[in-house]
Amino acid sequence: MSRVRVLVGTRKGAFVLTSDGARERWDVGGPLFGGWEIYHLKGSPADPDRLYASQSSGWFGQVIQRSNDGGKTWEAVGNKFVYDGVTGTHQWYDGTPHPWEFARVWHLEPSLTERDTVYAGVEDAALFRSTDGGQSWHELPGLRGHGSASSWQPGAGGMCLHTIVQDPSRPGRIFIAISSAGVFRSDDAGTTWRPVNRGLRSEGIPDPQAEVGHCVHRIAMHRSRPGVLFMQKHWDVMRSDDGGESWQEVSGNLPTDFGFPIDVHAHEPDTVYVVPIKSDSEHYPPEGKLRVYRSRTGGHEWEALTKGLPQSHCYVNVLRDAMAVDALDPCGVYFGTTGGQVYASANAGDSWAPIVRDLPAVVSVEVQTLP
Amino acid sequence: MIVRVVLPAHLRTLARVDAEVKVDVEGPVTTRAVLDALEAAHPMLRGTIRDQVTQQRRAFLRFFACEQDLSHDSPDAPLPAAVAMGAEPFLVVGAMAGG
Numbered sequence: 001m002s003r004v005r006v007l008v009g010t011r012k013g014a015f016v017l018t019s020d021g022a023r024e025r026w027d028v029g030g031p032l033f034g035g036w037e038i039y040h041l042k043g044s045p046a047d048p049d050r051l052y053a054s055q056s057s058g059w060f061g062q063v064i065q066r067s068n069d070g071g072k073t074w075e076a077v078g079n080k081f082v083y084d085g086v087t088g089t090h091q092w093y094d095g096t097p098h099p100w101e102f103a104r105v106w107h108l109e110p111s112l113t114e115r116d117t118v119y120a121g122v123e124d125a126a127l128f129r130s131t132d133g134g135q136s137w138h139e140l141p142g143l144r145g146h147g148s149a150s151s152w153q154p155g156a157g158g159m160c161l162h163t164i165v166q167d168p169s170r171p172g173r174i175f176i177a178i179s180s181a182g183v184f185r186s187d188d189a190g191t192t193w194r195p196v197n198r199g200l201r202s203e204g205i206p207d208p209q210a211e212v213g214h215c216v217h218r219i220a221m222h223r224s225r226p227g228v229l230f231m232q233k234h235w236d237v238m239r240s241d242d243g244g245e246s247w248q249e250v251s252g253n254l255p256t257d258f259g260f261p262i263d264v265h266a267h268e269p270d271t272v273y274v275v276p277i278k279s280d281s282e283h284y285p286p287e288g289k290l291r292v293y294r295s296r297t298g299g300h301e302w303e304a305l306t307k308g309l310p311q312s313h314c315y316v317n318v319l320r321d322a323m324a325v326d327a328l329d330p331c332g333v334y335f336g337t338t339g340g341q342v343y344a345s346a347n348a349g350d351s352w353a354p355i356v357r358d359l360p361a362v363v364s365v366e367v368q369t370l371p
Numbered sequence: 372m373i374v375r376v377v378l379p380a381h382l383r384t385l386a387r388v389d390a391e392v393k394v395d396v397e398g399p400v401t402t403r404a405v406l407d408a409l410e411a412a413h414p415m416l417r418g419t420i421r422d423q424v425t426q427q428r429r430a431f432l433r434f435f436a437c438e439q440d441l442s443h444d445s446p447d448a449p450l451p452a453a454v455a456m457g458a459e460p461f462l463v464v465g466a467m468a469g470g
Binding site (some may be wrong): 035036055058059060061062063073076079082253 | 379381385414415418419420422423424429431434446452465466
Protein backbone atom coordinates (compact mmCIF):
# COMPACT_ATOMS: atom_id res chain seq x y z
CA MET A 1 0.00 0.00 0.00
CA SER A 2 1.32 3.44 -0.86
CA ARG A 3 2.48 5.87 1.80
CA VAL A 4 2.82 9.61 1.93
CA ARG A 5 5.51 11.71 3.54
CA VAL A 6 4.70 15.36 4.16
CA LEU A 7 7.73 17.62 4.57
CA VAL A 8 6.96 20.74 6.57
CA GLY A 9 9.27 23.74 6.92
CA THR A 10 8.53 26.15 9.75
CA ARG A 11 10.00 29.23 11.39
CA LYS A 12 11.53 27.03 14.08
CA GLY A 13 12.44 23.72 12.48
CA ALA A 14 11.30 20.99 10.12
CA PHE A 15 8.73 18.27 10.65
CA VAL A 16 8.12 15.05 8.75
CA LEU A 17 4.55 13.73 8.81
CA THR A 18 3.93 10.22 7.55
CA SER A 19 0.85 8.11 6.92
CA ASP A 20 -0.30 5.15 4.91
CA GLY A 21 -2.41 5.59 1.82
CA ALA A 22 -5.58 6.07 3.83
CA ARG A 23 -4.12 9.30 5.19
CA GLU A 24 -6.15 9.11 8.38
CA ARG A 25 -3.54 8.37 11.04
CA TRP A 26 -0.28 10.28 11.09
CA ASP A 27 3.10 9.98 12.71
CA VAL A 28 4.70 13.33 13.45
CA GLY A 29 8.48 13.49 13.40
CA GLY A 30 10.52 16.48 14.50
CA PRO A 31 11.44 19.13 15.12
CA LEU A 32 14.51 18.71 12.99
CA PHE A 33 16.98 21.59 13.08
CA GLY A 34 15.03 23.05 16.00
CA GLY A 35 15.20 26.80 16.35
CA TRP A 36 16.29 27.40 12.74
CA GLU A 37 14.09 28.74 9.96
CA ILE A 38 13.40 26.02 7.43
CA TYR A 39 12.23 27.83 4.33
CA HIS A 40 11.88 24.68 2.26
CA LEU A 41 12.64 21.00 2.09
CA LYS A 42 11.93 18.73 -0.82
CA GLY A 43 12.66 15.21 -2.04
CA SER A 44 14.24 14.17 -5.30
CA PRO A 45 11.79 12.69 -7.83
CA ALA A 46 14.66 10.49 -8.99
CA ASP A 47 15.32 9.09 -5.51
CA PRO A 48 12.62 9.78 -2.92
CA ASP A 49 14.99 9.06 -0.05
CA ARG A 50 17.21 11.92 -1.13
CA LEU A 51 15.92 15.07 0.58
CA TYR A 52 17.27 18.59 0.58
CA ALA A 53 16.53 21.25 3.21
CA SER A 54 17.24 24.96 3.43
CA GLN A 55 18.12 25.86 7.01
CA SER A 56 18.82 29.47 7.90
CA SER A 57 19.16 31.85 10.79
CA GLY A 58 19.65 35.55 11.30
CA TRP A 59 22.61 34.71 13.52
CA PHE A 60 24.34 31.94 11.60
CA GLY A 61 23.31 32.40 7.97
CA GLN A 62 22.55 29.65 5.49
CA VAL A 63 23.04 25.91 5.85
CA ILE A 64 21.95 23.25 3.35
CA GLN A 65 21.09 19.83 4.76
CA ARG A 66 20.82 16.61 2.82
CA SER A 67 19.34 13.24 3.74
CA ASN A 68 19.90 9.93 1.95
CA ASP A 69 17.39 7.95 3.99
CA GLY A 70 14.13 9.82 3.73
CA GLY A 71 14.85 12.20 6.57
CA LYS A 72 16.05 9.83 9.28
CA THR A 73 19.58 11.24 9.21
CA TRP A 74 20.97 14.43 7.73
CA GLU A 75 24.31 15.93 6.83
CA ALA A 76 25.23 19.54 6.24
CA VAL A 77 26.52 20.03 2.69
CA GLY A 78 27.72 23.09 0.81
CA ASN A 79 26.46 26.52 1.76
CA LYS A 80 28.70 28.77 -0.31
CA PHE A 81 26.45 30.82 -2.59
CA VAL A 82 28.57 33.31 -4.47
CA TYR A 83 27.15 35.40 -7.29
CA ASP A 84 28.94 34.87 -10.58
CA GLY A 85 31.04 37.71 -11.93
CA VAL A 86 30.28 41.37 -11.31
CA THR A 87 27.62 41.53 -8.61
CA GLY A 88 25.78 44.55 -9.99
CA THR A 89 22.83 46.34 -8.48
CA HIS A 90 19.07 46.09 -8.39
CA GLN A 91 16.61 48.72 -7.17
CA TRP A 92 16.11 49.12 -3.46
CA TYR A 93 12.71 49.89 -1.94
CA ASP A 94 13.35 53.62 -2.37
CA GLY A 95 14.36 53.21 -6.00
CA THR A 96 18.09 53.64 -5.44
CA PRO A 97 20.63 51.11 -6.76
CA HIS A 98 21.45 48.39 -4.24
CA PRO A 99 24.14 45.74 -4.63
CA TRP A 100 23.03 42.12 -4.80
CA GLU A 101 23.48 40.49 -1.38
CA PHE A 102 22.87 36.83 -0.62
CA ALA A 103 20.41 36.41 2.24
CA ARG A 104 18.98 32.89 2.12
CA VAL A 105 17.69 30.02 0.01
CA TRP A 106 13.93 30.24 -0.37
CA HIS A 107 13.32 27.19 -2.51
CA LEU A 108 15.12 23.97 -3.42
CA GLU A 109 13.96 22.19 -6.56
CA PRO A 110 15.56 18.80 -7.20
CA SER A 111 16.00 17.71 -10.80
CA LEU A 112 13.27 15.51 -12.21
CA THR A 113 15.83 12.92 -13.34
CA GLU A 114 19.16 13.32 -11.52
CA ARG A 115 19.25 12.84 -7.77
CA ASP A 116 22.44 14.86 -7.32
CA THR A 117 21.20 17.83 -9.32
CA VAL A 118 19.20 20.44 -7.46
CA TYR A 119 18.32 24.07 -8.09
CA ALA A 120 18.22 26.75 -5.41
CA GLY A 121 16.20 29.96 -5.66
CA VAL A 122 17.74 32.58 -3.44
CA GLU A 123 17.32 36.08 -2.04
CA ASP A 124 18.60 38.44 -3.47
CA ALA A 125 17.07 36.86 -6.53
CA ALA A 126 19.26 34.43 -8.41
CA LEU A 127 19.22 30.80 -9.48
CA PHE A 128 21.94 28.40 -8.38
CA ARG A 129 22.49 24.77 -9.33
CA SER A 130 24.38 21.95 -7.73
CA THR A 131 25.26 18.77 -9.63
CA ASP A 132 27.00 17.05 -6.71
CA GLY A 133 24.18 16.65 -4.26
CA GLY A 134 24.48 20.11 -2.76
CA GLN A 135 28.19 20.02 -2.01
CA SER A 136 28.93 22.93 -4.35
CA TRP A 137 26.72 25.59 -5.88
CA HIS A 138 27.12 27.62 -9.05
CA GLU A 139 24.98 30.49 -10.20
CA LEU A 140 23.23 30.31 -13.56
CA PRO A 141 24.20 33.90 -14.31
CA GLY A 142 22.14 34.39 -17.44
CA LEU A 143 19.07 35.14 -15.34
CA ARG A 144 20.60 37.91 -13.25
CA GLY A 145 22.43 39.04 -16.36
CA HIS A 146 19.15 39.76 -18.11
CA GLY A 147 19.00 43.39 -19.18
CA SER A 148 16.12 44.15 -16.87
CA ALA A 149 17.86 43.00 -13.67
CA SER A 150 18.98 46.43 -12.56
CA SER A 151 15.31 47.45 -12.43
CA TRP A 152 14.11 44.53 -10.27
CA GLN A 153 12.81 45.53 -6.85
CA PRO A 154 12.16 43.53 -3.69
CA GLY A 155 8.69 42.76 -2.45
CA ALA A 156 7.83 43.08 1.22
CA GLY A 157 9.47 39.73 1.93
CA GLY A 158 12.68 40.56 0.12
CA MET A 159 13.75 40.11 -3.48
CA CYS A 160 13.40 36.37 -3.62
CA LEU A 161 13.42 33.75 -6.34
CA HIS A 162 10.76 31.53 -4.82
CA THR A 163 9.41 29.30 -7.59
CA ILE A 164 11.22 26.90 -9.92
CA VAL A 165 9.17 24.76 -12.32
CA GLN A 166 10.76 22.23 -14.69
CA ASP A 167 8.97 21.13 -17.83
CA PRO A 168 8.96 17.32 -17.77
CA SER A 169 8.29 17.00 -21.48
CA ARG A 170 10.93 19.41 -22.66
CA PRO A 171 14.34 19.03 -21.02
CA GLY A 172 15.98 22.40 -20.66
CA ARG A 173 12.78 24.38 -20.20
CA ILE A 174 12.61 25.96 -16.76
CA PHE A 175 10.29 28.61 -15.38
CA ILE A 176 11.20 30.71 -12.37
CA ALA A 177 9.34 33.47 -10.55
CA ILE A 178 10.73 36.40 -8.62
CA SER A 179 9.02 38.84 -6.30
CA SER A 180 8.84 41.45 -7.68
CA ALA A 181 10.15 40.90 -11.17
CA GLY A 182 7.79 38.28 -12.53
CA VAL A 183 8.15 35.03 -14.45
CA PHE A 184 11.18 34.18 -16.59
CA ARG A 185 11.62 31.20 -18.87
CA SER A 186 14.71 29.43 -20.09
CA ASP A 187 14.64 26.95 -22.97
CA ASP A 188 18.34 26.06 -22.75
CA ALA A 189 18.67 24.64 -19.24
CA GLY A 190 19.17 28.00 -17.59
CA THR A 191 21.76 29.58 -19.84
CA THR A 192 19.55 32.34 -21.24
CA TRP A 193 16.26 33.73 -19.96
CA ARG A 194 13.48 35.98 -21.06
CA PRO A 195 10.55 37.45 -19.16
CA VAL A 196 7.16 35.87 -19.90
CA ASN A 197 4.70 38.25 -18.30
CA ARG A 198 2.52 39.43 -21.20
CA GLY A 199 -1.04 39.79 -20.02
CA LEU A 200 -0.20 40.51 -16.40
CA ARG A 201 -1.56 43.76 -15.07
CA SER A 202 -0.33 45.21 -11.78
CA GLU A 203 -1.66 48.54 -10.61
CA GLY A 204 1.18 49.02 -8.13
CA ILE A 205 3.86 49.68 -10.76
CA PRO A 206 4.25 52.72 -13.03
CA ASP A 207 3.36 50.79 -16.19
CA PRO A 208 0.74 48.23 -15.12
CA GLN A 209 1.55 46.04 -18.14
CA ALA A 210 5.33 46.30 -17.96
CA GLU A 211 7.46 43.45 -19.23
CA VAL A 212 8.96 42.97 -15.75
CA GLY A 213 8.16 44.22 -12.27
CA HIS A 214 5.15 42.06 -11.38
CA CYS A 215 4.81 40.51 -7.96
CA VAL A 216 4.16 36.91 -8.95
CA HIS A 217 3.54 34.81 -5.86
CA ARG A 218 3.47 31.32 -7.31
CA ILE A 219 3.11 29.36 -10.55
CA ALA A 220 2.02 25.75 -10.97
CA MET A 221 1.96 23.22 -13.80
CA HIS A 222 0.40 19.81 -14.33
CA ARG A 223 3.07 17.47 -15.61
CA SER A 224 0.77 15.94 -18.25
CA ARG A 225 0.11 19.33 -19.79
CA PRO A 226 3.20 21.47 -19.31
CA GLY A 227 2.14 24.17 -21.74
CA VAL A 228 -0.55 25.29 -19.32
CA LEU A 229 0.52 27.30 -16.30
CA PHE A 230 -1.49 28.71 -13.44
CA MET A 231 -0.38 31.71 -11.43
CA GLN A 232 -1.33 33.33 -8.17
CA LYS A 233 -0.15 36.89 -8.61
CA HIS A 234 -0.12 39.41 -5.76
CA TRP A 235 -3.61 40.24 -6.98
CA ASP A 236 -5.19 38.12 -9.73
CA VAL A 237 -5.23 34.42 -10.52
CA MET A 238 -3.92 33.90 -14.04
CA ARG A 239 -3.58 31.16 -16.64
CA SER A 240 -1.32 30.67 -19.61
CA ASP A 241 -2.05 28.17 -22.39
CA ASP A 242 1.14 28.78 -24.32
CA GLY A 243 4.01 28.18 -21.94
CA GLY A 244 3.89 31.64 -20.45
CA GLU A 245 3.86 33.58 -23.74
CA SER A 246 0.58 35.18 -22.69
CA TRP A 247 -1.61 35.17 -19.61
CA GLN A 248 -5.33 35.61 -19.03
CA GLU A 249 -7.04 36.35 -15.76
CA VAL A 250 -9.16 33.47 -14.40
CA SER A 251 -10.07 34.90 -10.98
CA GLY A 252 -13.76 34.58 -11.85
CA ASN A 253 -16.01 34.38 -8.77
CA LEU A 254 -13.28 34.21 -6.12
CA PRO A 255 -14.15 36.34 -3.06
CA THR A 256 -10.72 37.98 -3.41
CA ASP A 257 -8.01 37.22 -5.90
CA PHE A 258 -5.14 38.03 -3.54
CA GLY A 259 -3.29 35.04 -2.15
CA PHE A 260 -0.05 33.13 -2.17
CA PRO A 261 -0.14 29.42 -3.12
CA ILE A 262 -1.67 27.76 -6.15
CA ASP A 263 -1.54 24.09 -7.04
CA VAL A 264 -2.99 21.60 -9.52
CA HIS A 265 -4.74 18.28 -8.83
CA ALA A 266 -2.45 15.30 -9.46
CA HIS A 267 -4.77 13.64 -12.00
CA GLU A 268 -7.04 16.41 -13.28
CA PRO A 269 -5.06 19.14 -15.03
CA ASP A 270 -7.99 21.55 -14.98
CA THR A 271 -8.59 21.22 -11.24
CA VAL A 272 -6.79 24.04 -9.45
CA TYR A 273 -6.59 25.13 -5.81
CA VAL A 274 -6.02 28.56 -4.26
CA VAL A 275 -6.48 30.07 -0.80
CA PRO A 276 -7.96 33.56 -1.12
CA ILE A 277 -6.60 36.09 1.37
CA LYS A 278 -8.44 39.31 2.11
CA SER A 279 -5.80 41.78 0.91
CA ASP A 280 -2.14 42.61 0.79
CA SER A 281 -2.47 44.71 3.92
CA GLU A 282 -4.59 42.14 5.78
CA HIS A 283 -2.88 38.82 5.41
CA TYR A 284 -5.78 36.66 6.61
CA PRO A 285 -8.82 35.02 5.05
CA PRO A 286 -11.92 37.09 4.28
CA GLU A 287 -14.58 37.01 7.01
CA GLY A 288 -12.29 34.98 9.28
CA LYS A 289 -13.22 31.85 7.26
CA LEU A 290 -10.42 29.62 6.07
CA ARG A 291 -11.53 28.43 2.66
CA VAL A 292 -9.67 26.65 -0.08
CA TYR A 293 -11.20 27.39 -3.47
CA ARG A 294 -11.23 24.77 -6.19
CA SER A 295 -11.86 25.23 -9.85
CA ARG A 296 -12.64 22.16 -11.94
CA THR A 297 -12.67 24.21 -15.12
CA GLY A 298 -9.14 25.55 -15.17
CA GLY A 299 -10.22 28.82 -13.62
CA HIS A 300 -13.10 31.31 -13.83
CA GLU A 301 -15.53 29.12 -11.84
CA TRP A 302 -14.51 28.43 -8.25
CA GLU A 303 -16.17 26.61 -5.36
CA ALA A 304 -15.40 27.10 -1.68
CA LEU A 305 -14.10 24.04 0.18
CA THR A 306 -14.90 24.47 3.86
CA LYS A 307 -15.69 21.09 5.42
CA GLY A 308 -13.32 20.61 8.35
CA LEU A 309 -11.75 24.05 8.06
CA PRO A 310 -12.39 26.81 10.64
CA GLN A 311 -15.27 29.02 9.50
CA SER A 312 -15.05 31.67 12.20
CA HIS A 313 -12.35 33.72 13.89
CA CYS A 314 -9.59 32.37 11.68
CA TYR A 315 -6.86 34.89 10.86
CA VAL A 316 -3.96 32.82 9.63
CA ASN A 317 -2.16 33.10 6.31
CA VAL A 318 -1.04 30.38 3.91
CA LEU A 319 2.35 31.18 2.39
CA ARG A 320 3.35 30.60 -1.22
CA ASP A 321 5.28 27.36 -0.73
CA ALA A 322 2.86 25.91 1.83
CA MET A 323 0.52 23.87 -0.40
CA ALA A 324 1.11 20.55 -2.13
CA VAL A 325 -0.71 17.55 -3.59
CA ASP A 326 0.06 13.84 -3.42
CA ALA A 327 -0.25 11.42 -6.33
CA LEU A 328 -2.72 8.97 -4.77
CA ASP A 329 -6.25 8.41 -5.99
CA PRO A 330 -8.21 10.26 -4.74
CA CYS A 331 -5.69 13.06 -4.81
CA GLY A 332 -4.56 14.35 -1.42
CA VAL A 333 -4.22 18.09 -0.89
CA TYR A 334 -2.19 19.63 1.94
CA PHE A 335 -1.50 23.10 3.23
CA GLY A 336 0.09 24.73 6.24
CA THR A 337 -0.73 27.99 7.96
CA THR A 338 1.13 30.71 9.77
CA GLY A 339 -0.81 29.55 12.83
CA GLY A 340 1.00 26.22 12.77
CA GLN A 341 -1.76 23.99 11.44
CA VAL A 342 -1.17 21.51 8.64
CA TYR A 343 -4.45 20.48 7.03
CA ALA A 344 -4.89 17.45 4.81
CA SER A 345 -7.65 16.35 2.51
CA ALA A 346 -7.67 12.75 1.27
CA ASN A 347 -10.50 13.45 -1.17
CA ALA A 348 -9.28 16.24 -3.42
CA GLY A 349 -10.46 18.95 -1.05
CA ASP A 350 -14.01 17.83 -0.32
CA SER A 351 -13.20 17.59 3.40
CA TRP A 352 -10.22 18.48 5.56
CA ALA A 353 -8.69 17.54 8.89
CA PRO A 354 -5.65 18.89 10.68
CA ILE A 355 -2.65 16.58 10.85
CA VAL A 356 -1.12 18.87 13.47
CA ARG A 357 -2.44 22.07 15.00
CA ASP A 358 0.34 23.74 16.93
CA LEU A 359 3.57 23.81 14.96
CA PRO A 360 5.57 27.00 14.56
CA ALA A 361 4.43 29.15 11.65
CA VAL A 362 4.50 26.98 8.53
CA VAL A 363 6.58 28.28 5.64
CA SER A 364 6.51 25.32 3.26
CA VAL A 365 4.73 22.02 2.65
CA GLU A 366 5.83 19.34 0.21
CA VAL A 367 4.45 15.84 -0.22
CA GLN A 368 6.08 12.65 -1.41
CA THR A 369 4.02 9.67 -2.55
CA LEU A 370 5.95 6.53 -1.73
CA PRO A 371 5.45 2.92 -2.81
CA MET B 372 48.77 25.00 20.44
CA ILE B 373 45.53 23.50 21.64
CA VAL B 374 42.87 26.21 21.91
CA ARG B 375 39.55 25.72 23.64
CA VAL B 376 36.52 27.13 21.78
CA VAL B 377 33.02 27.52 23.19
CA LEU B 378 30.25 27.69 20.58
CA PRO B 379 26.61 28.79 20.80
CA ALA B 380 24.16 25.94 21.27
CA HIS B 381 22.90 25.94 17.68
CA LEU B 382 26.42 25.64 16.28
CA ARG B 383 27.26 22.85 18.74
CA THR B 384 24.25 20.98 17.40
CA LEU B 385 25.23 21.67 13.81
CA ALA B 386 28.82 20.53 14.41
CA ARG B 387 27.66 17.60 16.56
CA VAL B 388 29.95 18.53 19.44
CA ASP B 389 29.43 18.92 23.16
CA ALA B 390 30.56 21.70 25.44
CA GLU B 391 34.01 22.89 24.43
CA VAL B 392 35.79 22.15 21.17
CA LYS B 393 39.54 21.80 21.20
CA VAL B 394 41.37 22.85 18.05
CA ASP B 395 45.01 22.56 17.17
CA VAL B 396 46.33 25.91 15.99
CA GLU B 397 49.66 26.12 14.22
CA GLY B 398 51.61 29.34 14.41
CA PRO B 399 50.42 32.54 16.08
CA VAL B 400 47.10 32.13 17.90
CA THR B 401 44.80 34.71 16.36
CA THR B 402 41.06 34.85 15.79
CA ARG B 403 41.61 33.99 12.14
CA ALA B 404 43.86 31.03 12.98
CA VAL B 405 41.41 29.69 15.56
CA LEU B 406 38.46 29.95 13.17
CA ASP B 407 40.49 28.43 10.32
CA ALA B 408 41.31 25.45 12.53
CA LEU B 409 37.74 25.20 13.77
CA GLU B 410 36.33 25.19 10.23
CA ALA B 411 38.91 22.69 9.03
CA ALA B 412 37.90 20.30 11.79
CA HIS B 413 34.17 21.01 11.39
CA PRO B 414 33.47 22.07 7.78
CA MET B 415 29.76 22.44 8.43
CA LEU B 416 30.59 25.60 10.42
CA ARG B 417 31.91 27.38 7.34
CA GLY B 418 29.83 30.46 6.71
CA THR B 419 28.04 30.33 10.04
CA ILE B 420 30.51 32.41 12.05
CA ARG B 421 32.07 34.54 9.31
CA ASP B 422 31.10 35.21 5.73
CA GLN B 423 32.59 32.67 3.34
CA VAL B 424 33.77 35.31 0.88
CA THR B 425 34.60 38.40 2.92
CA GLN B 426 35.60 36.50 6.07
CA GLN B 427 33.80 39.20 8.05
CA ARG B 428 32.29 38.18 11.39
CA ARG B 429 28.54 37.65 11.10
CA ALA B 430 26.77 40.67 12.53
CA PHE B 431 24.96 38.93 15.38
CA LEU B 432 27.99 37.09 16.72
CA ARG B 433 30.70 38.27 19.10
CA PHE B 434 34.10 36.93 20.13
CA PHE B 435 34.91 37.07 23.85
CA ALA B 436 37.87 35.82 25.88
CA CYS B 437 39.31 36.58 29.28
CA GLU B 438 36.33 38.86 29.99
CA GLN B 439 37.18 41.02 26.97
CA ASP B 440 35.16 41.70 23.82
CA LEU B 441 37.59 40.95 21.00
CA SER B 442 34.99 41.27 18.24
CA HIS B 443 36.36 44.47 16.82
CA ASP B 444 40.03 43.56 17.06
CA SER B 445 41.91 42.63 13.95
CA PRO B 446 41.44 38.94 13.11
CA ASP B 447 45.20 38.78 12.89
CA ALA B 448 45.87 40.24 16.34
CA PRO B 449 47.31 37.77 18.87
CA LEU B 450 44.71 36.41 21.27
CA PRO B 451 45.41 36.64 25.01
CA ALA B 452 48.15 34.31 26.21
CA ALA B 453 45.69 32.46 28.44
CA VAL B 454 43.70 31.50 25.33
CA ALA B 455 46.82 30.47 23.44
CA MET B 456 47.91 28.28 26.35
CA GLY B 457 44.47 26.71 26.73
CA ALA B 458 43.90 28.15 30.19
CA GLU B 459 40.90 30.19 29.02
CA PRO B 460 38.43 29.44 26.21
CA PHE B 461 37.72 31.52 23.12
CA LEU B 462 34.00 32.20 23.18
CA VAL B 463 31.80 32.57 20.07
CA VAL B 464 28.68 34.24 21.41
CA GLY B 465 25.35 34.73 19.69
CA ALA B 466 23.68 38.08 20.35
CA MET B 467 20.82 37.76 22.80
CA ALA B 468 17.60 38.71 21.06
CA GLY B 469 14.00 37.71 20.88
CA GLY B 470 12.48 39.63 23.78
